[in-house]
Structures are given as C-alpha cells and as structure tokens.
Amino acid sequence: MITAPAPMPPAYDSGDTAWLLAATAMVLLMTPGLAFFYGGMVRTKHVLMMIKMSFAALAFGTLVWWAVGYTLAFGPDVGGAGLIGNLDHVFMNDIGLTTLTGHIPTYVYATFQMGFAIITVALISGAIADRATMRGWLVFVVLWLLIVYVPLAHWVFDEDGWIVKHLGALDFAGGLPVELNSGVAGLAVALVLRAPRDFARREERPNNIPLVVVGAGLLWFGWFGFNSGSALTDQGTAAAAFINTQLGAAGAMVTWPLVEKWRTGSVSTMGVVSSAVAGMVAITPACGEIDTLGAVVTGLVVGAVSAFAVTLKYRLGIDDTLDVVGVHGVGGFIGLIMVGLFATARISGQKGLFEGGGWALLGKQLVAIVAVMAFSFVLTWLIAKAVDRTVGFRATEEYAGVPGKEEERAYDFRTAGRLEEIVAGKTASAASDEEIVRQISRLLRDRQASR
Template sequence: MDTGNTAWVLVSSALVLLMTPGLAFFYGGMIRAKNVLNMLMMNFICIAVVTVAWVLYGWTVAFGNANEAQGNGFWGTLAQWGMHGVATGAGSGHPGTYGSSGVPIFAVACFQLMFAIITPALISGAIADRTKFVGWTVYVLGWVTLIYFPVAHWVFSPNGFINARLHVMDFAGGTAVEINSGAGALACALVVGKRIGFRKDPMRPHNVPFVMLGAALLWFGWFGFNAGSTFTAGGQASLVFLNTQIAACTAVFGWLAAEKIQHGTFTTVGAASGAVAGMVAITPSCASVSPIGAIFIGLAAGSVCCYAVNLKYRFDFDDSLDVVGVHLVGGIVGTLLIGLFAAPEEVSGFSNGARAGLFYGGGLDQLWAQAEGAGIVFAYTFTVSYLLAKLVHATIGLRVSAEAEVTGVDLTEHAETAYDWGGLTGTLHRAAASVAAATAPARATLSAADWESMEESEDAV
C-alpha cells in the first residue's frame, strides 16, 4: 500500500464532492429567486441517493472486475454488492489495492463515487424552475442505475470496451461525465417541456455573486476531479493539474471574445461559464496533451460553447441553464480534439494503447476512435434517458403544475423561500425613514429648481 498515493486520492475525493455544492450555487444563482432552494435540493439529493446506490450495487457494476485480466467489457459484476470482498480484494490479482497504484480499493471507490454523484446533478440545470422534487429523485436513481454505472465501466474500467477495445482516450470523464450528462439533459428538457414564459419573460439570474462562488468551488474541486484520476501523486498528476488550470483560463478569453462579438459586452456570468467550459473540454485530454495543446483546447471550448448556448433558441427547446451548450458540446469538443492534440507518451506521460494525434504525426486514427466513443455514449444515454424520463413523467410526474410553476417551486415543493422578503421590506422602509430624517434640514434649503431636478433623477432611476 502506498500511503502518499492513498492520501492524494482521499483528498481528491473530498475536492470532487465539494463540486456538487459548488454546482448547486452555480446553478442556483442563475435561476429566479422563487426557485433557488429547489435547485439546491436537486443537487444535494444526488449526494444521498447515489451514495446508497453506489454502495449497494453501483461500485460492483462499474468496477467490480476491474483487476481481472479478462472481464466483461459491458458490465462489471454483482459479486461485490454491498462492497463485499472489497477490503481483501477477493478475486483480484492485487489484494485490497487498485492496479499498481498501491491505493486501497475502498479509497478508489470513494473517489469514483464522487464522479457518480455530480454527473446526474449536472442534468438538473436543464430542467430548472419546473421540476417535481420526488420525480427528480426517482429519476436520478434510475439514471445512475441504467446509464452512469454501466457507462463508467465502459470508459473507466481497465477492461471496459470503450477503453480497452476502442482505445478511446478519456482520462477523467469527457464521455462518462460530460457527454453523458449533456445527453441526459437534452432528453430531460425535451420530455419536461418549456417553462411558462420561455422566450417571453426575462428569466435573468437572480444572484450573480452566487454564480461566481459556484464557479470558484467548481474550479477548486476540478483539480481533484482531473489530477486525482491519476491515482498517483507524481509527475502525471502535476501535468494534469497544470493543463486543467491553463484550459480554464484560456476558455475565459475564448468565451468573452465570442460574447463581445455577439452581444457587445463582457459579462460576469460569461466569464464563469467560460471557465467551466474550459474545464469540461480538458477533462478527457488533461493527461494526453501538452500545456500548449491545453491552451488551444481551452480557447476552442470557450468560443464554441458560447455560440452553442444559442442552439436552444434555434431548435426551440428549453435547456434552462445551458447544460447542453456547455457540457454536451464542451465534452464533444474536448473528446474530439484529443485526436488532434494527443501528444506522444514521452510528452504526456499517458498511454492506454491509443495513438498520437494528427498534429503529432498520428494520422486520423485516434480522431476516429474519439468520435466513435463520443457517438456511442451519446446515442445510448440520450435514448435511455428519454425513455426513463417519459416513464417517470407518465407515472409520478417530473414537472410541477402550471400554478405551482408560477407561484414558485420553492414554496410549493418545499414550503420554504430562500429570502425573507417581508423582513427585507421592513428593513428598507426603516433605512429610508432614517435617511429622510437625517437629510430633512438639507432638503428644506433646496430651491424649486433643485427639487425638480432631483425628482427627474429619481424618475430616471
């Protein structure tokens, strides 16, 4: 057992878990005030639901036979249900540890659990402002069972068919997390339908500081997300860490430039979204490209995703918080660009039998493999997500009533509100009275012209 590597994996697990509350703040700031608690709850319930499912059967389905030289490329095993035999590594060639990393399988199970938690949570942004809490909870359980656990085996397990047979490069989840969640988000948005007032009412973010706080927590946690996937505290983790930072920063430039061209302004929400888009795109390639490659991947992701968020208007579907434009499109961009920028092993320190990218003399073979992997995950996830959403919507319901949607999901689903507007109004009245009393002597000396000018200014405000 390697205690240094184990410590790194456990710390990375905590960082990745922090990303789900960070996502809750990121999404919560972008929706209307009357629905923010529902958005927070939709993310937090993923932690509880997925953890229980992971312990009972998720781990064994995704990674149960990961140490076996020969295994089922489509499904793990049920032999380790309830984490049975994990501590001793029963049936594996490395008792109690994962591969050659010297990390206990329990630590790896904790790390991979955090990936399983945040992936369905990402979908919640597509159906914000109109979702039943119970329907969402049931959907999350079905989604991770039918989609995330098997797809994680395909992509992350050493004997998964996308990894071992197609040799698709996906180091930390461009397909299993980003394309997976993006395809699920598109399917859910189509089933649930458009919000009341979509394309008519403003529906602006109610708390932009929340958005920036959420982006900061996601950024912080993403270092564990990507660099922790090395399972070793060494040179490869250092490269991954650096590439993650580079892509996030260059994507900010790419998004802001595209935003300036489209709308003539640089927005705070745009900067936050650009950073997230860059980290989405670098996730599959962070261990297989050089820092120069990370610069170009970030720039491409930021600009492309900024334009992609407009797809919902062109195709008339209501993806409330642009999950499709950022995570699906960003995941596809990052996955495909590996076929161009994948560096030789001596540059990247990574090899899973895949080939160098086109720009390093590898031809188009790896690009084709990346397209195959992205296409398979998208097709499977979209189809099953759509059918599952239809089933839940037809039985217990995924969408609240029109009356509840207009009133606010926080009040109708949770009997709570995020802000005490009555107390705030009273405070404002008291503050206004204090200001009026303090300025009364000065106001008494104003001329008629001064009063008229001041009233015109107040009207303008």
C-alpha cells in the first residue's frame, strides 16, 4: 500500500527547489567534465590516471560528505566561534523528507554542497598530474576533505561561519573554500611531490585537445549551476549570477589570447579554453555581488594576469603541471579582490571601494584571503607529507600497470607499433617485400576482426 507523503512545511518553495535540483545535477557533472579536461591535457600514458583521480574524488568525496562532512560543515556551530559544526547530523542523522534548509529540502541543499566538496579536491589533482600514486591520492582525498575543506566550508558557507558572520567578508559562490583553497592546496602538494629535474625543459603537449575542449564545455555548463545555484532561489540574484558568469568567461577570453599572442606570436586552443576557465574562477566569488560592468572588468583582468601567472612555475621551479595555482589560485584571489572593489550592496548591504563604500570591505576581503591561504597551505602540506611518508604519494617515473593481463590503455597503439616493427624489418620472418605485405595484410585483418 502506497501512503501519501507527509506535507511539506509552509516555508517550502517548489520553484526554488526545482531550480536547485537542476543546479545540483549541473555541479555534479563538473567533476566528470574535469576528468576529460585534465585527461586531454596530460601525456597519453597518463590519461586514464587523471580520469580515475577525478572519479575517485567523486566516489570518496560523496561518502565522506554523507558520513561526517556535511554535519561538520553545516551542523550547529561549536562554541559560537564559527570554526566548525557539531556531529548532530552524522550519516545524515535527524534529516528527513520534510527537513528544510531555508525553504529548500535539506537533502537537496546537502547534495548541492557535496558537489562543491568533490570538485574542489578533484581540482588539486591537476597540480600533481603524472606523479601521484592512486593509493596515496585516495588517502589524501579523505584526509584533505575532513581537515581542510570542511572547516573552510563552515567558515564561508554556513551562516554562523566566522568569515561571514564575524568578519563580514563576502563570497557569493565559493571563491575562498573552492577556488583559492584548491589553488593554494595545489601549490602545497606540488612542493611535496617534487618536480622531475627536467620538468622545465620537458615539452608537455596535450594528448587530445578536443577532449580538453569537451571537458571545458561541461565545466562551463556546470558553472552556471555552481554560481546561479548559490543564490538558492530562482529569482533575480540567480539571473545576475548567471549572466555575470558568462561575462566573466568572455572577458578573460579576450585578454588571455592577447597576452599569449604578444608573448609567443600565436594563440593556442589551450590558451583559449584555459582563459574561459580562469574567467569563471574569478567571477565565482563575485557573480552575485557585482553588476555586469564589474563582471566584464573581472574577466578582462584575470585573463591578462593568469596568462602571465601560469608561466611563473618555470621560473620558480614548481611543477604545477596543469596550472591549478595559476588559474584557480590566482583567479580566486582576483575575484575576491574584485568583490572589495565592485560590490553593489544589493545583497549584503556592503559596497565596494569603487561603489562608494570606502576601504572597509576590501580590508575584510584581504583578511579572509590571508586566513584561508595560510590555513590551506600549512595543513595541506602536512597532510601530503604524512601521506607520502606512510602509504606513499610520489609515484615512480611511470605509473604501475593496473591489475589484469595487460596494462589498461586510453588509446590502442599496438597496431601502429606492430606496423612500425614490420616495416623497419625488426621481425625475424620479414625477409622480403612480399612477406612484409603479407604480414601487414594479416595484421590489418586481425585488427578488423577484433573490433
């Protein structure tokens, strides 16, 4: 017998709930998109490892958030200091079908925030692409989410967090706990998992630029849910965040290629897609706090600055392999500063410097930035060191093969390799041109039959 569900409380809003359900799905899609984005950027032999690192974050991040992450981030504040939540909601305890967060079911809100946690830790994998072990990565994901991400989420996203309640800094959609945090953490982990000696001289070519573009497209789509969903409503603020997200990306896509053209004489596809990501990173903390002009300026500034920032790793000797620091760290920093300059007071009541609000808000933004950077860098460095010393985090030059008869491959180059051997005369039986032709024909028939 099917019983009618319990009626929702009067505060429940079906329109806002429907929008957040859609936004949550969009945010969760960002991590598979990141897997494609990173997978296309690395060398061929590392494609599958990068994809598996993102999907591992998706699995382990989900379980950590369900078990204890949500309650520590959004449970009742411990001691009133705004530092961490309590354990009232371990394993989603005491949360039912009619439990609301504001006017939205808590299950929906918790899953929305889960997506933020997952994508944040997945981003860090780009800073250590091609040199991390999977076992070390799995342990790191769990520890980092609990020790670094969860407290920062409480500081910024929870209404009792010290950054929003006591300090009064502004961060609309996660510039502090997601973007700046992942960039600084990426720097710390990159320092622990030392770079190969020749990384500055080694030419790193993306193995599949179309795959990078597909990943960037999925990230772009998901970012609209990421930023607009943070309004927790389907009304005006969500619309402002939506258009500002697009404007931020577009602005960065103008200045980054210009810098690249000036420095190298050409504009690369990688530069174009990276600029779009940088623009959306920078607009994340600001998208609901600034107007459209501020969004365009934010995009223009971050595009130019990040285009320079991604090259500093060679001068500093830090192998931030896929530019997590230069894009997410620098982009998050710029976006948070732009809030202090261009905030319009339409949500928070606080105005930025260029809107007549003086230096107060900009000062608060700087305090929040320094606090998050210090907290994230120190604890991430310690976690990465501990993981490396215990289970091992730094990989050998090449990843070990996966279990099974043969190593798992992203692309099948065996036929091409065999053809090269035959034509080069390396096969013992290749005594004549006729024999070579017969071997090639046999190889191609076997290849066709195996498809």
